[in-house]
Amino acid sequence: MPSIEHIIAIDAMGGDNSPDKIIEGISLFLKEDKNIFFNIYGQADPVNNSLKKFGITSENNYKIINCETKIENKNSVRDAIKVGKDSSMWKAIESVKNNESDLIISSGNTGALLVISKLLIKMIEGVDKPAIAGLWPNFKGTSIFLDLGANIEFNEKNYLQFSKIGAELYKVIFDKSNPTLALLNVGSEEVKGHEELKTSFNKLVNQKNNFSFHGYIEGNEIKNGDVDIIITDGFTGNIALKTAEGTANYITNEIKNIFSNNLYGKFCYLVSYFLFKKIKKSLDPRKYNGGIFIGLNSPVIKSHGGADALAFYYSIKLSAKILRGNLIKRIKSNIENE
Amino acid sequence: MPSIEHIIAIDAMGGDNSPDKIIEGISLFLKEDKNIFFNIYGQADPVNNSLKKFGITSENNYKIINCETKIENKNSVRDAIKVGKDSSMWKAIESVKNNESDLIISSGNTGALLVISKLLIKMIEGVDKPAIAGLWPNFKGTSIFLDLGANIEFNEKNYLQFSKIGAELYKVIFDKSNPTLALLNVGSEEVKGHEELKTSFNKLVNQKNNFSFHGYIEGNEIKNGDVDIIITDGFTGNIALKTAEGTANYITNEIKNIFSNNLYGKFCYLVSYFLFKKIKKSLDPRKYNGGIFIGLNSPVIKSHGGADALAFYYSIKLSAKILRGNLIKRIKSNIENE
Incomplete structure (x- = not known):
């Protein structure tokens, strides 16, 4: 059994060619690092198919949380907030808010990801707004x-x-x-x-x-x-x-x-x-894929919508690095010292 | 005898390797177009040496106006205005103000060129400030x-x-x-x-x-x-x-x-x-050398300080095009129609 250090919430439905590229990215990551656990938010059937396709058989490193809807790139931020509460992106962000996950990665709608993250995860005390x-x-x-x-x-x-x-x-x-x-x-x-x-x-x-x-x-x-x-x-x-x-x-x-x-x-x-x-x-x-939303109470990673499995793998690597380095704790201690 | 259409004032002392690269640029231009006349502002001795070096022998297309000083890149704009009145850049701009030249090109200090041009040539009526x-x-x-x-x-x-x-x-x-x-x-x-x-x-x-x-x-x-x-x-x-x-x-x-x-x-x-x-x-x-200051009563062309003779030649070509196209008249008629 791997010893799990951190849990990453994955919005499996955002961006092009999802969930395939997302799951393939996870499989690439798990080949070299089994100490991260993934909460995968998305439609269970296609996600399960992708897991099979990319050879992720052991359930030691993931669980699927079925979400029937998803936020599309074409959705306005306002629509995303209004109708998105059952979407994979919302649920994934919410899991960070509820301390079920330590960080979320999404390839979906950037504006929606930013606004919903701010809404649910909230800003670090003393910080006004997030930056990317x-x-x-x-x-x-x-x-x-x-x-x-x-x-x-x-x-x-x-x-x-x-x-x-x-x-x-x-x-x-x-x-x-x-x-x-x-x-x-x-x-x-x-x-x-x-x-x-x-x-x-x-x-x-x-x-x-x-x-x-x-x-x-x-x-x-x-x-x-x-x-x-x-x-x-x-x-x-x-x-x-x-x-x-x-x-x-x-x-x-x-x-x-x-x-x-x-x-x-x-x-x-x-x-x-x-x-x-x-x-x-x-x-x-x-290699440089991944916009990092900073200023929030948890890191939120935006993978490029058009990015492929390898690029998504790099976003996961970056996320693991950020979690292992205790970024949020370090930021908070610096902001408190102001 | 060539039939002169336009007169360009040249600050022969600005930028690296001047006046050599400036005069070589003029010589490249004159090989293909003899209908432009150059008022060359700079120290007469080095300018004459350059003219000889680059084979400009006929005086049909230029005259030299001797200027003892020059504005350096390291000069602040304030210093340039205070002590620069006898410099090649100032005199060249002044010749446009006095209708002795139709346009000025300089490879010198951008800030000084912009401020002195605004001071002497003035803005087109109705335009607040120049842009590049x-x-x-x-x-x-x-x-x-x-x-x-x-x-x-x-x-x-x-x-x-x-x-x-x-x-x-x-x-x-x-x-x-x-x-x-x-x-x-x-x-x-x-x-x-x-x-x-x-x-x-x-x-x-x-x-x-x-x-x-x-x-x-x-x-x-x-x-x-x-x-x-x-x-x-x-x-x-x-x-x-x-x-x-x-x-x-x-x-x-x-x-x-x-x-x-x-x-x-x-x-x-x-x-x-x-x-x-x-x-x-x-x-x-x-090929893309030349910042064009617009909004002034005459076009002012800034050649890159580090640009070489060929780049300076392209700035002259651009200047000739601008003069032949009657740019200022066209701008004025558009601004008046506001």
């Missing part, structure tokens, strides 16, 4: 970047609190004791940026932080890897992330086209086949 | 993107005016009569974004525009090429552009490393040499 943090690859490793879109505007309190919380998140995920943190801005000089940024900058310079404050960085510096945690408001963060995704897509497509549009190109592609495999692996966005 | 527009490559061609950083915040009037002005800029550069325009946002639904965006969106939907209004687009859609002009505030725009540059840099570096870190990689690189040349050409950022 994500992993961002760089030349030296991986940074944490937030807010990816939960808050269109940030005030000084948001900058300061999410800096604190982001730093604890980084420490837990990457086992580093004194990470560096920067605010994203349009220049590195103190006079740059809008008022909230400048007053936050001044506070961070003059107070004791749970990280090493690096000052401002610009968009092109995110990739350098000199900074572990990068803080920006949800409007800018969402646009920066999506612009980066679009740019990556554009460049890899240009290269793909040039290596496939005539015989010489195809020949070179064949010769370089193993290099392209390596490039694909090195740039694989699935 | 740039060219952004996409799957189908090139878009115009603004604001790249002149205005940290935008109000509704800014969104509406810069949409109008951006549309005329696009028409002049790309000879297209009814371009599409979108506002950059964190989602495509009407309810997304902050207040100024939403009220601007509503105005653009309900009024007659000098473009076809496409609504909102997200950061990952910039590259699709479905939209010709993309409008956002200077804070977001600056960070989006620089994040895209950083991402492009990251990906091309990863690929370069994989194609050079062992013998097999180097062999594949050699085999694919002509493809890599093609990729380099296709992704060459120099």
